[in-house]
Amino acid sequence: MCAQPAAPDDPTAGGRVVLDARDIARALTRISHEILERNKGGADLVLLGIPSRGVPLAQRIAERLAAVEGIEVPVGSLDVTMYRDDLRLKPARALLPTQIPPGGIDGRTVVLVDDVLFSGRTIRAALDALGDIGRPRAVRLAVLVDRGHRELPIRADFVGKNLPTSLVERVSVRLEGVDDLDAVTITGPPPGRSDQTGGTEVRA
């Protein structure tokens, strides 16, 4: 799920902070250890971030893997725009970079990294995109925030924080490099707006 990168809901008025910079750092460190534990080491791992904010997360996880195990895990990015199921519901979108590491993904364990897991449709698109690039031995999913409300049978293997939300709330992830600081915030529905109609807008 791309945490709506537009609408720079100005950082001061930006709702309730649920994860600050240190929380995010701790979550990523734990995820990194879990990946190593699950994979029994760092062999044949490839980290693919889903743009835009999955990419810096993947890079940070790779740094931690390097610090813990002393291995260089290839990091890339995977744009799923062309594989989305809602292409025809919105104006055409700009593509974001896809960068597959030189070794490819065939026979390796790919860990997809994204910021927020929501409906699961982005991950469905990512699985389709992976299928056109190669045949990984296994695909895992790491997300910083799981906010629930799945619409497809998809789950994350590694979760930074489970965040129960209502459909009308908005979760926005800001990361240094893309944004000015590290923070995960929840914004409620705009006051004076009917919840029913607001919900569908936020979900798209």
Added chain:
Amino acid sequence: MKRHLLSAADLTRDDAELVLRTAAELRSLADRPIKKLPALRGRTVVNLFFEDSTRTRISFEAAAKRLSADVINFAAKGSSVSKGESLKDTALTLEAMGADAVVVRHGASGAPHRLAHSGWVRSSVVNAGDGTHEHPTQALLDAFTLTRHLGAADGGGLDGRRVAIVGDVLHSRVARSNALLLQTLGAEVTLVAPPTLMPVGVGSWPVETSYDLDAVLPKADAVMMLRVQRERMSGGFFPTPREYSRRYGLDGRRMATLQDHAIVMHPGPMVRGMEITADVADSPRSVIVEQVTNGVAVRMAVLYLLLSGADLSADAPLLPTESAPA
């Protein structure tokens, strides 16, 4: 972006840069084992070619197929057009078949505009060359090729780059589209042609003009050679082909006066020995083959941006309220 791509002048700088950025992402597709994306699944693209074409038609066909669209190729030869069918009736047939985009090449300047604005079809219309008017996707692929070789490292525009467009400017739709688009992207364009092959009213174009190729070459960052379109000529525009190529052809001697980083382009088809010599066409400075490769990525970008999104234009009802007289 607008719903149609009829003229390079329709593109704002933001539009043009969006196409070029999208094309840059799509170009990497050529290196993948599966050269296909599902973005236009279930959409139909009709290639409507009333004039001969090799590169453009194949390039549009490859672009549409790589985006998973269904492609119908229509060539005027061997169709009912040779029996006297009008553009309107051809268009109504396409509309009845449910085309989502019509890529049209026509010998008459303005035919794509007529197709787009007459109400005959509801599809997006892409101009693939109309008469001596415009050829916007060629200009986009030329701009894409230029940015890859000369553009700023951040993928930005062509600010301050000097491009010389040389040859039969009068009959060239490529020259007009390039002049408009490259100016939009910040480049300085100089048209070089004999006085007889300079279009009337060129003073109103956003370009400089010159009759002296040798004076322009040392300052150029890129030289774009144009074919002399003899099929559109019915009179003496220059005394002899030999004299033309001596004054306006690019040969090894002239190429040596270019700056080290300058590139040589040609939209094709080339007439070797006329506007460009074989040694120049095959030299390392020549990016002519790369232009063709880039053409597929650029046309994919155009089709994707025109077709993939929701149809938000007011004149196309979302609900099938058919039965309006087509």
